[in-house]
Amino acid sequence: DAKTTQPTSMDCAEGRAANLPCNHSTISGNEYVYWYRQIHSQGPQYIIHGLKNNETNEMASLIITEDRKSSTLILPHATLRDTAVYYCIVRPGSGAGSYQLTFGKGTKLSVIP
Amino acid sequence: NAGVTQTPKFQVLKTGQSMTLQCAQDMNHEYMSWYRQDPGMGLRLIHYSVGAGITDQGEVPNGYNVSRSTTEDFPLRLLSAAPSQTSVYFCASSGGASGANVLTFGAGSRLTVL
Numbered sequence: 274d275a276k277t278t279q280p281t282s283m284d285c286a287e288g289r290a291a292n293l294p295c296n297h298s299t300i301s302g303n304e305y306v307y308w309y310r311q312i313h314s315q316g317p318q319y320i321i322h323g324l325k326n327n328e329t330n331e332m333a334s335l336i337i338t339e340d341r342k343s344s345t346l347i348l349p350h351a352t353l354r355d356t357a358v359y360y361c362i363v364r365p366g367s368g369a370g371s372y373q374l375t376f377g378k379g380t381k382l383s384v385i386p
Numbered sequence: 387n388a389g390v391t392q393t394p395k396f397q398v399l400k401t402g403q404s405m406t407l408q409c410a411q412d413m414n415h416e417y418m419s420w421y422r423q424d425p426g427m428g429l430r431l432i433h434y435s436v437g438a439g440i441t442d443q444g445e446v447p448n449g450y451n452v453s454r455s456t457t458e459d460f461p462l463r464l465l466s467a468a469p470s471q472t473s474v475y476f477c478a479s480s481g482g483a484s485g486a487n488v489l490t491f492g493a494g495s496r497l498t499v500l
Contacts, residue, residue: 305485316390316476316491317429360428366485372417372436373444374478374489376428 277361282381285355291348293380295361298342303366306337307374308346310357317360317376320346324366351384358382388412390492392477398498399467407462407495409477417480417487418460422446422473423494429476435460436483467499 278296285291297306307322321328321335323344328335334347348355360379365371393408411418419434421444431444435454449471451463460479464471475495480487 303485314423314474314494314496316493319488319490322488364485371485372434372483373419373431374429376430378426378428 279380285351291351293346307362309360312357392492409460411479415479421476
């Protein structure tokens with residue numbers, strides 16, 4: 274499976290956009306980019322995922338570079354409740370490994386008042 | 387629609403005791419799985435099931451047993467608890483095993499083995 278590289282931690286001012294980068298330079302053509310977050314020790318919460326195109330939902334936007342080697346998760350107006358560990362995960366679309374999410378250490382995002 | 391429900395939320399066991407962590411989902415999902423999370427680490431897959439009657443091992447299966455008799459339930463059994471099994475356990479489900487299917491996680495069960 275392709276691995277991901279994320280910064281260990283980031284700060285963001287409340288009300289500003291939080292841009293969380295992820296490098297996945299060995300991603301394959303059928304692998305999805307997923308983002309989850311975990312607040313304290315709660316269950317991981319799904320945020321967004323994409324294959325090739327940029328995606329947007331009510332929580333966030335996902336920007337994937339044209340070569341698919343990196344992506345950015347954008348939280349448009351960060352609030353204190355967005356303080357969490359954010360995981361960028363590459364997941365095969367089919368075959369071995371498609372059934373699981375392989376979590377790294379993620380990025381600890383702190384939203385500052 | 388409750389999603390994925392795990393019980394109990396907290397449990398303390400003595401070494402050698404057995405117990406079952408319960409997981410139930412009401413979304414008619416075919417795929418269910420169990421992960422464990424140790425301090426400062428990401429989640430690791432223990433066992434998974436692609437449908438009733440079908441289970442398979444994940445990355446860290448030793449010491450755990452599962453069965454899937456119904457679509458809704460996927461219990462995780464610890465046959466003889468060890469301190470190394472102290473962890474937070476998460477159950478997850480999705481509509482299928484392919485990468486396009488979003489996994490929904492439960493709130494977790496925190497287990498301490500003394």
